[in-house]
Amino acid sequence: MKISNSKRNDTICAIATPGGSSAISVIRVSGENSVDIVNKIFNPFKGPSFKNGSQRKMRFGAIYNENNLVDEVLAVSFFAPASYTGENSVEIYCHGSQFIRKEIMMLLFVNGARQADPGEFSLRAYLNGKMDLSQAEAVADLISSETLASHRVAINQMKGGFSKELSQMRASLLNLVSLMELELDFSEEDVQFADRAHLKTLLSEVKTHLENLIDSFALGNVIKNGVPVAIVGATNTGKSTLLNSILGEDRAIVSDIHGTTRDFIEDIVNINGTAFRFIDTAGIRNTDEKIEVLGIERTFEKIKKATVIVLMLDAERPEGFSDSIERIAKSISPTSQSLIIVINKADLYNYGDSLTDLTKLVESYTLNKDLKPVAILPLSAKSQVGISDLKLHIAASGEISNIPTDTILVTNVRHHQALILALDAIVRVEDGLLNNSPTDLLTQDIREAIIHLGEIVGEINTEEILGNIFSKFCIGK
Numbered sequence: 010m011k012i013s014n015s016k017r018n019d020t021i022c023a024i025a026t027p028g029g030s031s032a033i034s035v036i037r038v039s040g041e042n043s044v045d046i047v048n049k050i051f052n053p054f055k056g057p058s059f060k061n062g063s064q065r066k067m068r069f070g071a072i073y074n075e076n077n078l079v080d081e082v083l084a085v086s087f088f089a090p091a092s093y094t095g096e097n098s099v100e101i102y103c104h105g106s107q108f109i110r111k112e113i114m115m116l117l118f119v120n121g122a123r124q125a126d127p128g129e130f131s132l133r134a135y136l137n138g139k140m141d142l143s144q145a146e147a148v149a150d151l152i153s154s155e156t157l158a159s160h161r162v163a164i165n166q167m168k169g170g171f172s173k174e175l176s177q178m179r180a181s182l183l184n185l186v187s188l189m190e191l192e193l194d195f196s197e198e199d200v201q202f203a204d205r206a207h208l209k210t211l212l213s214e215v216k217t218h219l220e221n222l223i224d225s226f227a228l229g230n231v232i233k234n235g236v237p238v239a240i241v242g243a244t245n246t247g248k249s250t251l252l253n254s255i256l257g258e259d260r261a262i263v264s265d266i267h268g269t270t271r272d273f274i275e276d277i278v279n280i281n282g283t284a285f286r287f288i289d290t291a292g293i294r295n296t297d298e299k300i301e302v303l304g305i306e307r308t309f310e311k312i313k314k315a316t317v318i319v320l321m322l323d324a325e326r327p328e329g330f331s332d333s334i335e336r337i338a339k340s341i342s343p344t345s346q347s348l349i350i351v352i353n354k355a356d357l358y359n360y361g362d363s364l365t366d367l368t369k370l371v372e373s374y375t376l377n378k379d380l381k382p383v384a385i386l387p388l389s390a391k392s393q394v395g396i397s398d399l400k401l402h403i404a405a406s407g408e409i410s411n412i413p414t415d416t417i418l419v420t421n422v423r424h425h426q427a428l429i430l431a432l433d434a435i436v437r438v439e440d441g442l443l444n445n446s447p448t449d450l451l452t453q454d455i456r457e458a459i460i461h462l463g464e465i466v467g468e469i470n471t472e473e474i475l476g477n478i479f480s481k482f483c484i485g486k
Contacts, residue, residue: 020046021125021133022117024110025485031105036113037485039098039130042121044086047099050074050116051084059086059099072103072113079112080104094130095137128479130486135467141172142467145479146421150233152486155277156284158232162418171417171424172466174222178215179462185211186455189448205442212439215458219432222417226425229418231316235277235286236407239311242321243333247353251321251390252276252289255400280404288315312340317347317406319399324354324367324387331374338378347406348382350375351399355387427461434458 020040026033038047048058053070064086072079083102092098103109118124126132128149135145147166154160165171185208231237240248256276275288288311312318320337322330334350341348352367371385384402388395419425434457441451 020122021129022114022122023125023130023485024114025100026105028107029105030107034103034105034110035485036101036103036110036117037098037125037130038101038117038122039092039094039096039125039133040122041097043097043099044088046117046120046122047084047086047101049120050113051082051101053084059084064088064091072101072116074112074116079116080106080109082113090137090139093139094133095139096133125484126480127484128486132479140167141169143172143175143421143424143465144169145467146423148486149483150420152483155279156232157282159284159420162229162232162416162420165416166420171419174218174417175462175466178218179459179468181211182215182455182459182462186452186459189452189455209439209442212435212442216432216435216439219428219435222419223425223428223432225417226419229420232284232418233420235284236317237286237288237311237315238317238319238403238407239288239290239315240319240321241290241312241337243323243326243329246321246323246326247390248289248321251319251351251353251396252287254390254393254396255287280400281408283404283408285317285403285407312337315346317349317403319403320348320350320382322350322352322371324352327367327370330371334371334374334378334380338380343379343381348380349399349402349406350382350385351395352385352387353390356389356392356394424465427465431458431461434461 018041020038020042022036022038022043025035025037044059048060050072051059051068051070052073053068056068059068067083067085069081069083071081080103082104085100087093087098087100089096101113103113114124131140131145131148134140135142140148144167147163151160151163151167154163189208240251242248255278275286277284277286279285290311318337318341320333322333337348350371352371355367367387368385375382375385383406384398386395386399386402388399390396419428434454437454438451438458440446441454
């Protein structure tokens with residue numbers, strides 16, 4: 010999205026509700042001429058036009074195309090700066106017919122408005138100082154939130170909790186760097202305006218704060234994108250069938266041919282209020298087939314990043330249990346990852362006298378490898394026997410504790426990268442103080458940290474960054 014001055018000042022409109030037929034649809038209009046444009050097509054049944062009326066008062070009236078009635082609607086006006094965008098704005102509530110929406114949008118176009126770009130309403134809110142950049146990004150997170158935890162994190166960021174912390178750090182660093190630069194103006198007098206002991210204390214506090222925010226990204230990313238659950242195991246054990254059973258749809262291709270899944274497949278399921286991102290991985294086996302080898306390499310990459318690992322064994326191939334367990338033992342971290350072992354095709358097995366024999370066999374192998382799985386569950390992915398128990402164990406293993414409403418969590422990759430760069434600059438300042446580096450080099454690094462913190466809230470930005478961020482918003486927001 011290119012942000013030109015003309016596009017910042019013209020009048021935009023968009024349908025703010027989802028497509029398809031519905032009871033009610035909302036059409037938003039924003040810009041200097043929005044009220045005048047709507048007045049040309051909207052005739053209130055009682056009272057004067059919006060221009061002469063009080064704002065934020067719902068009006069009932071009709072929209073006509075020449076002499077033909079399009080719809081009877083409700084409309085409300087918001088005059089600058091008391092609106093979402095900080096501009097004159099109008100919202101029209103019409104019936105949810107696709108034809109009606111199209112007719113009203115065409116009338117707005119004819120009278121001087123244009124179709125809004127994705128995220129342009131929020132972009133204007135940012136440009137007009139109604140919110141900073143991190144708050145604007147939180148709007149998109151709030152819209153896409155599907156769990157209580159993700160909703161709380163987005164609400165807190167939208168309220169400005171994250172921005173406030175960053176502003177406090179920037180203000181403290183700005184105050185100190187100003188004093189240090191003042192020293193440069195009086196370098197011949199050999200004076201110090203910035204107390205070095207105070208600077209070291211402040212740097213330590215900022216460093217700790219930045220480290221905590223950076224560390225919070227691990228939890229924040231899980232809340233936003235789902236707890237990663239990797240389904241792993243040898244080829245043809247039923248991993249894809251299990252994924253389809255959990256999702257309730259045929260998401261992955263199922264075949265008796267070994268090595269069918271060449272790459273990972275992901276999808277998200279909400280279990281007991283927590284989003285879990287299930288990853289069906291390529292089956293692990295010894296092979297010379299180049300594409301399959303790449304898929305297996307990616308499987309081990311996904312295992313390292315997963316919070317929960319579901320190791321799938323084939324009840325009809327107990328001779329492969331030991332090898333599968335040995336491979337997984339070398340790939341996981343018992344302290345930071347939960348392992349659940351499932352014995353698939355348990356309804357077809359022909360090993361031993363009972364399912365207990367299979368379970369005991371798996372237990373013996375895990376003890377030899379010093380593994381402590383959360384559970385060992387016989388199940389049938391095809392007939393969906395045992396799937397409910399598996400979901401319960403997955404939910405317990407990846408449960409996210411209740412997050413207080415005031416907790417600050419970093420969920421955005423852009424924020425995370427900027428924080429890392431700011432921390433690097435602060436570390437350089439600390440090293441410079443220990444090595445008695447010149448003041449001008451210290452101030453340069455402090456200013457670099459200030460710049461990276463400012464990039465998060467949008468106090469320092471480029472049109473390319475803004476265009477990239479807001480282009481990912483939905484149209485109408």
